[in-house]
Amino acid sequence: MAKVETKTSLAKGDLRDVLREMLLIRRFEEKVEERFRAGELPGFLHVAIGQEACAVGVCRALEDGDIIASTHRAHGHTLAKGTHPNELMAELYGKAEGCSHGYGGSMHLYDVERGNMGANAVIGGGLPHVTGAALAFKMRGEPRVALAFFGDGATNIGTFHEALNLAQLWKVPAVFVLEDNHWAESTPESQHSPIRDLSDRAKAFGMKALKADGQDVEAVYKTTRQALDYARSGKGPVFVHLDCVRLHGHYIGDPQVYRDKDEARKLAETRDPITLLREKLAVSDEEFDELDAEVTEIVEASVDFAKNGTDPAPEDALKNIYA
Amino acid sequence: MPELSYREAVRDALATAMRQDDGVFILGEDIAEMGGSMGVTSGMLEEFGSERVRNTPISEMALAGAAIGAAMQGMRPVAEIMYEDFMTLAAEQVVNQAAKLRYMSGGQLTVPVVFRTQGGAGWSPGAQHAQQLEAWFVHIPGLKVVFASTPEDVRGLLWSSIYDDNPVVFFEHRTLYGIKGEVPEKIEPIPIGKARVHREGEDVTVIATGRLVHESLKAAEEAEKQGVSVEVVDPRTLQPLDEETLVASVKKTNRAVVAHEAVTRMGFGAEVASVIQYQAFDWLDAPIERVGAKFAPLPFAPVMEQFIVPHSDDVLAAIMRTVGRNGD
Ligand SMILES: Cc1ncc(C[n+]2csc(CCOP(=O)(O)OP(=O)(O)O)c2C)c(N)n1
Ligand SMILES: [Mg+2]
Numbered sequence: 171m172a173k174v175e176t177k178t179s180l181a182k183g184d185l186r187d188v189l190r191e192m193l194l195i196r197r198f199e200e201k202v203e204e205r206f207r208a209g210e211l212p213g214f215l216h217v218a219i220g221q222e223a224c225a226v227g228v229c230r231a232l233e234d235g236d237i238i239a240s241t242h243r244a245h246g247h248t249l250a251k252g253t254h255p256n257e258l259m260a261e262l263y264g265k266a267e268g269c270s271h272g273y274g275g276s277m278h279l280y281d282v283e284r285g286n287m288g289a290n291a292v293i294g295g296g297l298p299h300v301t302g303a304a305l306a307f308k309m310r311g312e313p314r315v316a317l318a319f320f321g322d323g324a325t326n327i328g329t330f331h332e333a334l335n336l337a338q339l340w341k342v343p344a345v346f347v348l349e350d351n352h353w354a355e356s357t358p359e360s361q362h363s364p365i366r367d368l369s370d371r372a373k374a375f376g377m378k379a380l381k382a383d384g385q386d387v388e389a390v391y392k393t394t395r396q397a398l399d400y401a402r403s404g405k406g407p408v409f410v411h412l413d414c415v416r417l418h419g420h421y422i423g424d425p426q427v428y429r430d431k432d433e434a435r436k437l438a439e440t441r442d443p444i445t446l447l448r449e450k451l452a453v454s455d456e457e458f459d460e461l462d463a464e465v466t467e468i469v470e471a472s473v474d475f476a477k478n479g480t481d482p483a484p485e486d487a488l489k490n491i492y493a
Numbered sequence: 494m495p496e497l498s499y500r501e502a503v504r505d506a507l508a509t510a511m512r513q514d515d516g517v518f519i520l521g522e523d524i525a526e527m528g529g530s531m532g533v534t535s536g537m538l539e540e541f542g543s544e545r546v547r548n549t550p551i552s553e554m555a556l557a558g559a560a561i562g563a564a565m566q567g568m569r570p571v572a573e574i575m576y577e578d579f580m581t582l583a584a585e586q587v588v589n590q591a592a593k594l595r596y597m598s599g600g601q602l603t604v605p606v607v608f609r610t611q612g613g614a615g616w617s618p619g620a621q622h623a624q625q626l627e628a629w630f631v632h633i634p635g636l637k638v639v640f641a642s643t644p645e646d647v648r649g650l651l652w653s654s655i656y657d658d659n660p661v662v663f664f665e666h667r668t669l670y671g672i673k674g675e676v677p678e679k680i681e682p683i684p685i686g687k688a689r690v691h692r693e694g695e696d697v698t699v700i701a702t703g704r705l706v707h708e709s710l711k712a713a714e715e716a717e718k719q720g721v722s723v724e725v726v727d728p729r730t731l732q733p734l735d736e737e738t739l740v741a742s743v744k745k746t747n748r749a750v751v752a753h754e755a756v757t758r759m760g761f762g763a764e765v766a767s768v769i770q771y772q773a774f775d776w777l778d779a780p781i782e783r784v785g786a787k788f789a790p791l792p793f794a795p796v797m798e799q800f801i802v803p804h805s806d807d808v809l810a811a812i813m814r815t816v817g818r819n820g821d
Contacts (some may be wrong), residue, residue, distance in 0.1 A: 212617035227652070252523050264617070264794030275619040275793030291621035292578065293551045326550035354551055356527035362550040428526035486798035487792045 217275030220417030227390025239296030265479030281480030323354025521573030577612030649683030
């Protein structure tokens with residue numbers, strides 16, 4: 171997927187490409203749900219359906235050389251950071267061709283060459299790494315930024331507070347992107363945090379905090395761009411608070427007994443980032459169907475690629491333990 | 494006798510204790526509306542309310558520590574740590590605080606807290622969601638460590654753990670939640686520190702924990718067909734350890750296999766092997782065999798995961814090595 175030049179907003183042509191990429195991620199994850207339900211995919215999977223604008227808007231704003239650390243909800247981030255759908259799907263099928271060569275799985279997607287330092291199955295696990303990576307960039311005088319994705323639930327774990335404090339103290343070029351979907355598994359935000367504005371947590375460290383509507387990909391892009399410029403210029407880290415929605419369950423198969431059925435339905439009707447962008451660009455049904463057919467083909471091809479992939483040899487499990 | 498699943502048995506111990514005792518309460522991530530990520534506490538919010546079925550933020554260190562603080566003030570909290578892997582986040586409070594508070598205070602403090610957690614491989618979650626870390630906690634003076642493998646044991650031992658005046662780390666195995674078994678009509682406490690002989694035999698003793706108890710019972714049946722009589726013993730409590738029962742069994746059979754799902758290196762089985770060789774040295778007719786995971790993190794791809802973790806075949810092979818060396 172082509173990268174945009176350094177600029178503060180997206181041109182109309184770019185936005186069509188953004189729409190296509192968001193749709194690709196959506197169709198990819200729907201396919202993952204379907205294949206999981208069919209019993210083809212092992213393990214434990216979380217989709218980010220409804221949060222595509224965050225992944226795409228943020229990753230589009232990055233420069234080559236910038237790196238990300240992701241979460242357990244990582245498929246969208248991974249695709250948006252440039253991993254080929256074939257390599258991602260192959261990983262979910264546990265194949266050697268996968269982006270983690272079958273060692274990782276959905277919660278451990280890595281693509282180091284493309285600046286993806288990994289998904290993480292431990293909440294908050296990647297946040298200190300981002301502080302440290304940014305420290306390395308600063309020490310070596312490289313104009314690079316390290317960026318972390320994390321959820322609202324993650325703002326309650328120690329590593330979040332420790333990593334942000336350290337980043338601000340050392341003024342490292344890091345960006346901390348909160349994807350605030352207002353749920354941590356079954357726990358609504360009101361039950362996991364006593365404050366209503368989670369960016370207050372960054373402000374407590376004296377960190378610059380920006381906000382954007384996470385369903386509006388243009389706003390996400392612009393805000394991230396601003397944060398990256400600030401961090402890259404040596405002024406210190408930035409906290410980016412994206413207000414977004416989780417349209418599906420916490421994990422694939424989650425019956426969501428804890429959630430009002432109407433909530434997700436209403437959100438899907440009013441806050442679907444793909445619909446919002448499509449309307450903004452006035453994309454006709456015909457045009458949309460064309461895009462859809464195109465990305466669906468890519469997704470189907472990724473499943474074929476994955477199924478025809480190579481199973482690792484059992485003994486491969488003893489490799490890669492030490493460098 | 495009624496039949497309960499392992500999951501229901503855990504819930505029954507929790508709920509029964511909560512019904513009879515206001516000081517008992519549970520806390521953990523997603524344990525309320527969702528009933529916990531393994532469904533263990535399902536329905537408990539409705540019965541006991543959100544004061545005593547406390548959903549917590551994702552803050553393992555604080556939730557473990559808050560349970561400790563409440564315990565010091567006379568409550569009997571049971572904290573759920575969603576995955577054993579996250580015990581590493583709670584570890585500061587469990588290891589440096591709970592384990593040592595009584596000691597450091599010269600006997601003034603009592604910390605009757607239980608940390609329930611679960612782990613185990615076989616479903617391909619990858620390296621951070623299925624570790625078996627029980628040995629870490631057995632290494633810490635001041636903690637009791639329980640690892641139950643049947644519905645009856647898990648219920649009776651959880652009951653004893655709740656009413657024990659010491660911090661107890663209570664391990665459950667993920668793949669066992671669905672297994673069913675008969676349990677006594679009324680909860681019968683099972684003493685902490687008492688092993689269970691699952692199957693009597695003459696030739697080899699297999700000492701196994703968690704999922705490997707079931708794998709070992711399968712292996713024992715197979716060995717029987719091949720003319721080898723196997724005794725299977727589950728220590729159930731890893732600390733304190735029922736050395737007497739284990740040693741007596743080995744003195745009878747003269748051969749021992751230790752088996753667990755955790756990696757063999759520095760695993761719980763190493764301690765058991767040491768106890769046996771020291772106390773039953775003259776009775777041993779073969780080196781003690783150890784069965785455990787190969788020395789690797791858990792890989793995602795199922796073929797690799799299956800290769801790393803031990804199965805009944807591995808136990809059977811170990812049993813056969815002990816008799817083979819003896820020329821049987
Ligand atoms: C340390 C730790 N505790 C608990 C979990 C289990 N867990 C996985 S995702 C999750 C909720 C995360 O919520 P949030 O950070 O808001 O991200 P979201 O799932 O909404 O994307 C929890 C509790 C975990 N993976 N790591
Ligand atoms: Mg969330």
